[in-house]
Amino acid sequence: MFARSILRGHPGIGHRGGATAGDVRAHARASPSATDGHPSEPGHAMTPTTLAGPAPAGRTDHHAFIAIEGPPGAGAAALADTLGAALGCTPIAGRAASIRLDTRPGHGLGLAGLLRADALVKRHRPSGPVVVHTWAAGVAADGAAIYRAEGTRLSAQVAEYRAVLEEPTVTVHLTGSARTLRDRLSGQRVLSADDRGWLTRRGALERVAEAHLTLAHEADPRHAIVIDIDGHDASAVADVVITTLQSRKITTPNAA
Numbered sequence: 001m002f003a004r005s006i007l008r009g010h011p012g013i014g015h016r017g018g019a020t021a022g023d024v025r026a027h028a029r030a031s032p033s034a035t036d037g038h039p040s041e042p043g044h045a046m047t048p049t050t051l052a053g054p055a056p057a058g059r060t061d062h063h064a065f066i067a068i069e070g071p072p073g074a075g076a077a078a079l080a081d082t083l084g085a086a087l088g089c090t091p092i093a094g095r096a097a098s099i100r101l102d103t104r105p106g107h108g109l110g111l112a113g114l115l116r117a118d119a120l121v122k123r124h125r126p127s128g129p130v131v132v133h134t135w136a137a138g139v140a141a142d143g144a145a146i147y148r149a150e151g152t153r154l155s156a157q158v159a160e161y162r163a164v165l166e167e168p169t170v171t172v173h174l175t176g177s178a179r180t181l182r183d184r185l186s187g188q189r190v191l192s193a194d195d196r197g198w199l200t201r202r203g204a205l206e207r208v209a210e211a212h213l214t215l216a217h218e219a220d221p222r223h224a225i226v227i228d229i230d231g232h233d234a235s236a237v238a239d240v241v242i243t244t245l246q247s248r249k250i251t252t253p254n255a256a
Helices: 076-087 111-124 159-164 181-186 202-219 234-247
Strands: 052-054 063-069 090-093 098-102 107-109 131-137 153-155 170-175 224-229
Touching: none
Parallel strands: 063 107
Antiparallel strands: 052 107, 063 098, 063 131, 090 098, 170 224
16 A cells, blocks of 8 residues: 655656755645644644744644654664654654654644655665655645745645645645756655545546646746645556646756
């Protein structure tokens, strides 16, 4: 189920390398409570993280977690402790194949934290399938709003999300990296898979991609975007989204 790795990259797409700590990663998922953990494991306590950014004004139900999904075995607890210490999060005991780290209410873990987690996971688990993804709760129950790493707002809610998705669980990653969008997508694993299996509407994916492109133009035409969609068929989802995005020829300046 968690056979693919965000660290190793999508088959044929390549490795995740090339992202920087200044990249932006924002998540939107409805949640009734700031103390909710993973949907299957609610009620986890959370502690502060120095890598987290502030929630939008007036909202206190924004938090993030990192889930590391992989084969069970010795070493999972040690990895959770290592990540927890490095990221300032609380390791959460989950299934044997899962490690979860939560930030405190009102804060979300940015891409800088995810990148540090990537490096730590690679160091402790150099081989074998692992999926690393973040999840933010309660950012916008009625839509999606995008925030920079420091928490400033980039764009208003995107109506397309409400029309396309029953649950706003689409991640938008805006980056100022000097690469074409094609290179960006080729250099990173853009989708994570989980066992909820709610995202099955192929036609909806193209509209999701269109919404992301619109958002990228609103924020800064120099930005490229990478999408992370939770779903049970990540490979097929990746094919649709990547094809749609590449067909729009959104680019960033060449690093050279």
